[in-house]
Amino acid sequence: MTRESQDQSNTYDDEVLNLDPNFKYEITKQTGGEKLLRCLQCGTCAGICPVFEVDERYDPQKIIKMALNGMRKELLSSELIWMCSTCYACNEYCPQDVMVADLMCAIQNIATRYGYPAPALEDKIQILKYHARTLPLDNFDNKKRLKLKLPSIEEKPQDITQIIENTGIERILENALTPVTNEIAGAVSEDRR
Ligand code: SF4
Ligand code: SF4
The missing domain is CATH 1.10.1060.10 (Alpha-helical ferredoxin)
Structure with a gap:
């Protein structure tokens, strides 16, 4: 062969x-x-x-x-x-x-x-936590709304921040990543035997 x-x-x-x-x-x-x-x-x-x-x-x-x-x-x-x-x-x-x-x-x-969570999940949670939406607002959005005679939107993330903290999703995500690390470590030590 x-x-x-x-x-x-x-x-x-x-x-x-x-x-x-x-x-x-x-x-x-x-x-x-x-x-x-x-x-x-x-x-x-x-x-x-x-x-x-x-x-x-x-x-x-x-x-x-x-x-x-x-x-x-x-x-x-x-x-x-x-x-x-x-x-x-x-x-x-x-x-x-x-x-x-x-x-x-x-x-x-x-x-x-x-x-193996979604690759961008941690980032999305951080944006949600501090902006109360998955796409942060900026002045440009409010200017567009103004032109359309729509009221401007203010970011008020306090409630969402509290909900995210109460659910413990950040900690859950941190723990969810642990098995991967262990698995990789296990695979590496197997290879070294
Ligand atoms: S993107 Fe749409 S069509 Fe494609 S697998 Fe997902 S749900 Fe189905
Ligand atoms: S459409 Fe996709 S899921 Fe449905 S039978 Fe065909 S291959 Fe399978």
């Missing part, structure tokens, strides 16, 4: 060892993921998806295939699962009523639970 084919064989073995046959059942137990096993891989969801149209890295059919094949870690740690715009077009067109948009939310929720 050549060095190259040996490397390919090792990569294949690693991929097979990393598969989790129970992952698909875990998803079906999560709200929104119940209909995963109905998927026939027809590709209609990818064909209708506006995100896939502009960026082919986000392919809902492929994501579902990865879920069905048990590619748990690869899928949960992928930033691609957060690219769904929740437009619900796939829910309308899927011939198997898989409810793909809801399925994506289910996968995102599992990812968050296992320490």
Whole structure:
């Protein structure tokens, strides 16, 4: 066996060892993921998806295939699962009523639970906390409103700040990131053995 084919064989073995046959059942137990096993891989969801149209890295059919094949870690740690715009077009067109948009939310929720939250979540929470909205207002917005004879809007984040502090979401997020660190540390020490 050549060095190259040996490397390919090792990569294949690693991929097979990393598969989790129970992952698909875990998803079906999560709200929104119940209909995963109905998927026939027809590709209609990818064909209708506006995100896939502009960026082919986000392919809902492929994501579902990865879920069905048990590619748990690869899928949960992928930033691609957060690219769904929740437009619900796939829910309308899927011939198997898989409810793909809801399925994506289910996968995102599992990812968050296992320490892979949305990449920009921390930033969004900080903006929400200090501006009471996910896009901060500036004078430019209020000038536009004035031209339209709309009242200006003032940022009053106190209530939202209090709610965010009371929910402890920042602490939850901090803890959610811990398993990833542990997992990586575990993987590194395994490699060193
Ligand atoms: S449209 Fe429905 S059945 Fe077809 S690949 Fe997408 S989820 Fe599966
Ligand atoms: S809900 Fe998500 S997966 Fe479905 S079509 Fe819209 S962007 Fe694509």
